[in-house]
Amino acid sequence: MRNRVLIVGAGLTGATLANLLAEKGHKVLVIDKRSHLAGNCYDQVREQILVSRYGAHLFHTNDQAVWKFLQKFADWRTYEHQVLTRINDQSVTLPVNINTINQLFGLKVKTGEEMRHFLSKQALPIKKINSLADYLLSNVGQAIYQKIFYGYSRKQWGIDPARLDVSLSSRLPIRYNFDNRYFTDNYQALPVGGFSTLVKKMLDHPKIEVKLKKDFFKLTKSFIKDFDKVIYTGPIDQYFNYRHGRLEYRSLKFIFKKIEQEFFQNNAVINYPDLSVPYTRIIEFKYFDPSAKPTKYTIIAKEYPKSKGEPYYPVPRARNQRVLAKYLAEAKELEKKGVYFAGRLGTYCYLNMDQAVTGAMKLAERIA
Known part of the structure; x- marks a missing residue:
């Protein structure tokens, strides 16, 4: 049986689900309240430099099935991430x-x-x-x-x-060797053209329709009832109108700046653990694509964590797990009515990008 499926969220999870379900013959509508695709991995070219609006997103995986799937939508270039942390006047690995x-x-x-x-x-x-x-x-x-x-x-x-x-x-791995790479996965790469281009290609399918600037919570019940399945990738507590209490999320503020010099720092990401420094890290985007056309300027972003704003990270502590258990119990019951929850926010789980894709692949298989 082929279904009409509504997917709430046009990020990596939503795009993976949409593509896989469309390939199986389902008709899919993807909506997102933002004005762009790709969710928090959205990126765009600014003055010849590919910049991630919501912070650095790095793909790495040991899952061959995930890697094979994503190969269909982009060319990939190897990128092995390294991080430095600034302690007083010293940068350490x-x-x-x-x-x-x-x-x-x-x-x-x-x-x-x-x-x-x-x-x-x-x-x-x-x-x-x-x-x-x-x-x-x-x-x-x-x-x-x-x-x-x-x-x-x-x-x-x-x-x-x-x-x-x-x-x-x-x-926070501890390594008893000289390997400076932050990740040791077999596959470490970034999509040529960026993650926005990748997601756009994933959603380019005759059975997929995309509507941006469309808020799920402003849809009428009659509109939603037209769909056989609904897959929600937003905050799970918001879906249930916070009836069991609000889950805690950490948000981020980014201050972008163009610097009139070729490079600002000696690494893509430098952490600042000192509490007297209000930001946690500085990202310099040019390092993510060494093959890009050289420029005499660079673009950096300072990252400031905050408690309010767009939800980025579920906060992993006992109180939240107790509240989450109540929401997950309700979510399981809703599956009987064709409503599913997916992604980092929909499951309140701090997923890596490959884990988000894996979860979406498994859910698509169950639904199909």
């Missing part, structure tokens, strides 16, 4: 590896075994790991925790790391 230890402490550690020995002397003896702070202190100790992680996490999430879920540790 992140994630923590042998180079980080040598830079911070003026040592000459040469092997993973030596690094493990050094960190064993720094680590605090915490038996039960209940939080992100516990994880970090028990692995790298107080000095590294304070210098690299505490201030950044406090600014990013708006609460003490001792109140953050330990699941965030998966985003």
Whole structure:
């Protein structure tokens, strides 16, 4: 049976679902309240530089099926991300590896075994790991925790790391080698032309219609009833009118600036963990595409986390998980009526880009 499907949200999750369902013969309408496609991975060329409006988006995956699927919609160029973190007047490597230890402490550690020995002397003896702070202190100790992680996490999430879920540790790897890459996935690349071009191609299908500047919550019930299936990728608590309480999200403010010099900094992303600095990082977009036409100027963005605004990140702490469980229970019941929830906001889960695509692929398979 072929259905009429309404997809709320034209980001990567919505575009993946739309394409897969259209390929199976379903007629799909994708709506988005914004005036552009691609959600938070929207990018555009500004003065010959491809700039991401909502911060850096980096694709990496070990999932061959996801990689094969996305290959159909863009050419990809290899990009292996590296991050520096600014401590006083020094830039040190992140994630923590042998180079980080040598830079911070003026040592000459040469092997993973030596690094493990050094960190064993720094680590605090915490038996039960209940939080992100516990994880970090028990692995790298107080000095590294304070210098690299505490201030950044406090600014990013708006609460003490001792109140953050330990699941965030998966985003802060510790490496016992000299590998400076932030990710080690088999596939690390960026789409030529940007993510907006990628999403546009995904939605270019005779069975897909797209309507922008269309707010789901302003649609009439009769309009929605015309669809056999509804897939919602917005904030799950908003869908239910916050009846179980509001989930916490972190938002971001970006201050963009054109700098009249070829490069502003020596890396694409530099973190600023010092609490006296109001932003968390500076992004310089030229580094994401070394093959682009050279310019005598550059564009940077300073990233300021905030509690209000467009939702970016679900806040991983116990209170939110309790509230989420109530919404997920209702969402499961709604599936019987053909309503589904997907994506980072729809599932209140801090997904990477490949995980968003994987989730969409699995949901499309279930619906189809």
